[in-house]
Amino acid sequence: MSGTALTVVLVIGVLVAAGITWGIVALVRRQQYIKSLRERGWTFVNSPQLDAVARLSNPPFGLGFRRDPDDQITGHTASGRPFQVIEYKSENWKGWVAMVSLSRRLPELWVMGGEARPRYGVEAAKMQSPGALGPAWQIGALVPSYAAEVLTPQVCNQLNGLAGGLPGLNLGIDSDQLTVLDPPRKDVDQLGPWLEQLAAVADAIDATPLDHRIQPEQPPRFSFYHHPDWHLIGVDDSLLHVTPTNRGGHNHRTEDVIRGRDGDGPPFVAFTHHWQTTRTETSTDSEGRTTTRTVTENHSEAILGFQLPVRMPELTVAGRSFGRGISFESERFNDQFKVTSPSTKFAYDVIHPRQMEYLMATSPAPFRVVEDWVWFAPGDHSQVSIAHNSRFLREFLAGVPRFVWRDLGLAESPYPPLDTVAVPGGR
Template sequence: MDGVAIVVVIVLLLGAAGIVWGIVALVRRQQYIKSLRERGWTFVNSPTFDAVARLGNPPFGIGFRRRPDDQIIGRTSLGRPFQVIEYKSEHWSGWVGMVTVSRRLPELWITGGETQPRFGVAATVVPSPPQLGPGWQIGALDPAFAAAALTPQVCERLNAMAAGQPGVNVSTDADQLVMLDPPRKDAELLGPWLEQFATVAAAIDAAPLDPWIQPEQPPRLSFYHHPDWYWIGVDDSLLHVTPVTRSGHAHSTSEVIRGRDGDGPPFVAFTHHWKTTRTETYTDSEGRTQTRTVTENHSEAILGFQLPARMPWLQVGRRGFGRGISFESEAFNDQFAVSARDTKFAYDVIHPRQMEYLMANPPASFQFVDDWAWFSAGVHNQPTIAHCSLFLRGFLARIPRFVWRNLGLADTPYPALDPAQLGRAALQR
């Protein structure tokens, strides 16, 4: 048998093996789904985003590309609703199990064993109750809530969960008690696991937690620690009113987000896509000159904050070629380049206290254009938006009152943040 024939045989064998493996996998999947339904549970092959839309704490609430997959829905033997779902985002991929609790509660993070805390969590580490024993980590925004929630009964049930699996990673998320990595592959294991997990939820329901009940949030794609951010997705009307690149063709938007943080300025953020096409000349293998059309795809991040008044044009960026306007601080001049059409306005806004703020919190380059502040952030993601939002709120708070009055406002629209607000804002970046 020659070499070509051997290759053909190998390819045919590999193809046949692939087909057999595909059939085996399909049969196993159907048997698995049948075992779930025999328990009275519902299996959803392609759930809509509504399945997790109300959840806002990691692994939910982070990133722009989030996708729920296989979902199991049902009730425990005592009637407590549960779901087990596969979830994927830019930052995490895996299975999540959750059971419903009777109240919408603040976030609480309970990690035991060798399990690592979840990506993106911003919480304060609080002491672990002695009833939990060694090896547990507790996180919360409100230590008083954590202390009230971790009753001896709750600790007992958590220890029981930890005895049955190597790591426990539990959190509260509104009216859901959430745990990562349930034993979802085998219904015979998943059933008892859910029953045991439900006992933790029952113990939390029995704890005196009414003072911490949270308001109900609308069922939409939410963002961790940013309750006033809104997912829009696509809004190509923005192409006509924002400073996007105008050249090229096939312009479009994606991952459009609007919102604000607290009393800060509202923002719009999105990715702008477009294409350029060019004709280039090349020489083929026979030495003949040919032409071909080349199309390239491009994208850029757009981030703008709406200001409360029209501002004279002002640009603040890192020092590059050219010094811009000279200020009294050489350290500032060495680090930043400021340009403005109205030099007095620039001196009024970039005063010594503002210079200290800029040097301590160097931002992405930004400019005031009429009643918008546009940032050249370079990337479109949740941390960048949050950072620019927090920075700009502090920058605007340092603009003197007389400047706002000269712009037609009765007073400063952004009073200085008190230390408690600054701490919360920094935690939520």
């Protein structure tokens, strides 16, 4: 063996030994850490179930389809208040969250101090910080008067104390949980007193007259932020037989199945459909020898459908493409959209001038009415896409004239006009 080769072998051996040593040290430290938790009477779970965070719906929870809890610490504070410190990973965030229980289910509220940055995905109005906290704090809520009710001088005093040990306090109310990002969980001797301070904040909130703000209890299911009637199912391959999925290929399966509705809008089902196709390729080399190989390709498509209360004639609305559809009085609309239907009268009744203006203003994804379903071609399966198309369709259906619904057998329109035609989450 040459000197260079020997040197390489020695270096590799040193690195392997160092890696093994580091792994042993890390394992010992982890076991010592877990032991110190249990000595306090706390419970440590290496792989908690998703149920540990399923009822939480405010960021970082309630967003996306990837929701993975990891190490979990649970126990009770000195006053008997349940707490949880858990590692959590989603599509847009990874870190640790601490939480203690409140006595009531309350609306969302966001309180950030120091170097804290707003949580990803939060939709709340910013408002002035109360004097007891000071101008360096950021406050967010959907209803300003609610924030003022919660942030009493007593609550603010406890928040100031809790923030003293952190570079930036990022606190929120999520139903009956008071949550904080990035707690001081590495040092158990520091974590214990800090959890007591967090419990003191919860005590102060519980002592505040907020019974008129109590929120209804939600079903125990995996919910979504600002969409309480959505729920994540995961897999439901029975949908492959009743939805307009691609029927070619093999190994068909569903992923990230969601069911739900927004307010009084039509209920929907949404998921990603995966499948494979296989083909045989034959090639001949320069010497005339033939070889054959099998190539398998993976495919996926986003499926999104909304169920109507009554069957409708078929109607397709898509972007302009080759060929012409039904001609409408607006050339600008005809240049932007292609509308097809076996019933021209139905198309004219539904796509009236105001509906044309709405379609041109919103530029929706292509959609097709088939019996009592509206199927979209959303392009991607995401929370934003579902919300956008749900809001669009609700407005579109509100624009269908009353006489059309009556002709279809309904006494009145099932979708009265909304206050605004804005489409949140627009793309």
